[in-house]
Amino acid sequence: MHLVAGIVVARSGKTVLCSILVVLVLACTLDRDAGIAAEHTTEPPQPAAKVEIIYLGKSYNEPEHLSLIDKVLTDEGVEGARLGISDNNRTGSFLGQKYVLAEDIVPADSDVVAKAKQVLAQGPAIIVADLKAADLLAVAGLPEAKNAILLNIRSSDKSLRQEDCRANVFHIIPDWxxxxxxxxxxxxxxxxxxxxxxxxxxxxxxxxxxxxxxxxxxxxxxxxxxxxxxxxxxxxxxxxxxxxxxxxxxxxxxxxxxxxxxxxxxxxxxxxxxxxxxxxxxxxxxxxxxxxxxAWHPSYEQYAGMQLHDAFEQFAKRDMTERDYTAWLAVRAIGESATRSGKADVNDLRNYMLSDAFTVAGDKGEGMNFRKWDHQLRQPILVAGPRDVVSISPQQGFLHPKYLTDTLGYDQPESKCKFR
Incomplete structure (x- = not known):
């Protein structure tokens, strides 16, 4: 008897033992049993972690532009937030995260605080606040907002970072x-x-x-x-x-x-x-x-600034304004915090945003983070003319022991902020 191609053949020719068939039958049986077991042991896919961001704004009666070149925009700010959500979901789709934007913009004669109460009735929320200083303070002072995250994208008011600072407010836009x-x-x-x-x-x-x-x-x-x-x-x-x-x-x-x-x-x-x-x-x-x-100028093109502007122009069919940029950056800050921390809870995101590990890329050549003493976002500032960026501050020769961007605005020893 000899082995040919895995088949045992008797020399007498009367009996051919096809042992390979037995092996195949046994293998198929084992595979089938393993498959049945896998069907019972494999866990169903987990749903994506949802991160909801509220865009809270008010249709203020804006001053009329002196130049006809400056168009009246009805979607300023919110378009930046929408692009930020799109960018966040591009990364989140690989990490099991889903970002959702809810837009609540009240008319000029409506009570934005009442709208904020409705939003916060569901629990701590992440709010991109397109509000003037008085309205922002009123919303931040609500008991329901104590554990919320409010991202200021509109007001450059100094008092919001100084005497009237609030622990639940983070400032994306630079102050005066x-x-x-x-x-x-x-x-x-x-x-x-x-x-x-x-x-x-x-x-x-x-x-x-x-x-x-x-x-x-x-x-x-x-x-x-x-x-x-x-x-x-x-x-x-x-x-x-x-x-x-x-x-x-x-x-x-x-x-x-x-x-x-x-x-x-x-x-x-x-x-x-x-x-x-x-x-x-x-x-x-x-x-x-x-x-x-x-914080932003349409002519800015360094450090991927041109790519950001092109993406916004394709998305919104117009130029990106400063408020569009700060809204985009606010949403990206939340996305970066969720991505790096792996968390979606509001408290976890706040803690990470204030940690030393947090930075967000704003396409200005360096990672940005928040000052712990007033929650102002450190960032380079564009010095620009009507049609071109002339320079970027901080300027060469203006030094600081920790962050050069802390030469812009109120440094910690000057701060009068006592969080409430």
């Missing part, structure tokens, strides 16, 4: 102090250290003026004069008149002495757009108009 410091550093680097300050009359203008005064003291600038300016028109677009503006602006800026730049403080777009090219002395204009300090 960060903006003034970013511009001041660039002006000092340029050796344009003498500033003529032309200021509006609104409360936010006064706050920005105080930030400019602080920046001058910090970095060695000199304010040669502070001059209030009040410009009243019946209708911002139709009643200005080029001749009227051309006559008024030289008069308003005449006799300021020797200075390097006109620093405009017009946070509500009342007159600032009329200042460049119309001053009595031929000087650059900086501040809230002219050369500005912002």
């Amino acid at each position: 102090a960060m903006r003034a410091d970013a511009l001041a550093q660039y002006l000092i680097w340029k050796k344009w250290s003498r500033w003529f300050l032309l200021e509006g009359t609104k409360a936010s203008d006064k706050e920005y003026v105080a930030a400019v005064e602080r920046a001058a003291n910090r970095f060695g600038g000199t304010i040669v004069e502070e001059r209030p300016y009040k410009f009243e028109t019946g209708a911002a677009r139709s009643d200005t008149g080029y001749q009227q503006v051309q006559t008024q602006m030289p008069q308003a800026t005449q006799g300021a002495g020797s200075y390097d730049v006109v620093w405009v403080a017009d946070t509500d777009q009342s007159f600032g757009e009329y200042v460049p090219y119309r001053t009595y002395d031929p000087k650059p204009v900086v501040g809230t108009q002219g050369l500005i300090a912002v």
